Amino acid sequence: MGVKASERLRTTLCGIALKNPVLAASGTFAYGVEFEKILDLNAMGGFVVKGLSREPMDGNPPPRVWEAEAGMMNSIGLQNIGVRAFVAEKLPALRKFDTAVFANVFGYAMEDYTEVVRVLEDHEGLAGYELNVSCPNTKHGGIFFSSDAGLLGELVAAVKKVAKRPVIVKLSPNVTKIEPLALAAEQAGADAVSLVNTLVSLAIDIRTRKPRLGAGFGGLSGPAIKPVALRMVCEAARAVKIPVIGLGGIGSGEDAAEFLIAGASAVEVGTATFWDPCSPLRIAGELDQFLREEKIGNVRELVGTLDWKR
Ligand SMILES: Cc1cc2nc3c(=O)[nH]c(=O)nc-3n(C[C@H](O)[C@H](O)[C@H](O)COP(=O)(O)O)c2cc1C
Known part of the structure; x- marks a missing residue:
């Protein structure tokens, strides 16, 4: 399946x-x-690979x-x-594809993140990094990077010191207020936030x-979370000047348009690929x-055009 390159859709991100x-x-x-045989990777806006850690990980029990x-x-x-x-x-x-490939990076201590980025910096073929900060910091008593603005700022600043490519900070919805976290990422030098x-x-x-x-609690995704995600993207986009990437339950072009109108400069599609790999x-x-x-004329004209007036 292919989508013809459309001038209307061309945009830039960081x-x-x-x-x-x-x-x-x-x-x-x-x-x-x-996914190479399933859809035309060269026609894609880009993709973010599975989260990478310093060492291989087996994951949770089934x-x-x-x-x-x-x-x-x-x-x-x-x-x-x-990462190795x-x-x-x-x-x-991946290098042979003409699309933007982002490495998703995570760890349980700041040095895990910086080490993964350091390894990736030595190699061509990536457009940028997305930091998954929804991990507990094991050195700071298990506080989640994503829920503590101070810790998040320290992490982003540390990664920015080693990263020459753009750094996107992926925020968690499991917080009371998203604005302080989006701002902490921005102030520490993040090039964009995704949420x-x-x-x-x-x-x-x-x-x-x-x-x-098997692990007890799990992460909910898909259409059920779309209204919550949209609200948080809107709040984050109003709080920061750096680009916001919106995701959470997007399954159609109309869903994507909602996120763009709410203030996202680009969107990501997750769970929808489970029922339609070409989504x-x-x-x-x-x-x-x-x-x-x-x-x-161009998708950028849609970004942040939410009209609150009735
Ligand atoms: C099976 C599965 C694995 C995921 N693994 C990661 C991951 O490694 N790193 C990450 O930042 N987000 C991960 N996510 C979160 C998704 O990238 C996305 O933020 C979330 O699912 C919401 O979007 P969606 O509703 O379109 O799926 C994962 C989600 C699912 C469903």
Whole structure:
């Protein structure tokens, strides 16, 4: 399936030219190359690879996914091949594609993040980094990087010292107020913020009285979280000047348009790829169609045009 390169969809993000503003989200698009035979990677706006850690990780015990009402819960536990295997086994194949590839990076201490970025800095083929900050800092008593503005600022500043490529900070929705966190990322030098990651959730088997997921709690994603994500993207976009990337439950071009109107400069598509692996391209095509119908010359004209007046 292919979407023709459309001038209407062309945009830039942190100085990176994108064919369209629809990226595949981390954790739902493997390392990208696995999708080569399913959809035309060269037609994509870009994609974010599965979260990379210093060392390989096995992830959580099964079951690791559960279908919730209008959404999906997962407790994959950040299983991944580790940054060095990514560089040796995946990155060479990714280099041949003409699309923006972002490495999603995570860790449990600041040095984990900086070390992963340091390894990636030595290699060509990436457009930028997305930091998954929804991890507990094991050195600071397990406080989540994503919920403590001070800690988040320190982390972003440390990564910015080693990163020559743009750094996108991926925010968690599991906070009372998103603005201080978006601002902390911006003040520490983040080039953009993306939001939202999954919402912490629980499903119970009432017969066994056990959690449905092997790890107990899991992250909720998909259509169920879209209104919450949209609200938070709107709040973050009003708080910061750096670009905001919106995600959470996007499954159609209309959903994408809502996020852009709320203030996102680009969007990511996650769970929708589970029911339609071609969804990032389909959504880009639907967005193009919407722009054509609305007689909008370029998608950038849509960004942040939410009208509160009744
Ligand atoms: C199976 C699965 C694995 C995920 N793994 C990651 C990950 O490694 N890093 C990350 O930042 N987000 C990860 N996410 C979160 C998604 O990138 C996205 O933020 C979230 O699912 C909300 O978007 P959606 O509703 O379009 O799926 C994962 C989500 C799912 C469903």
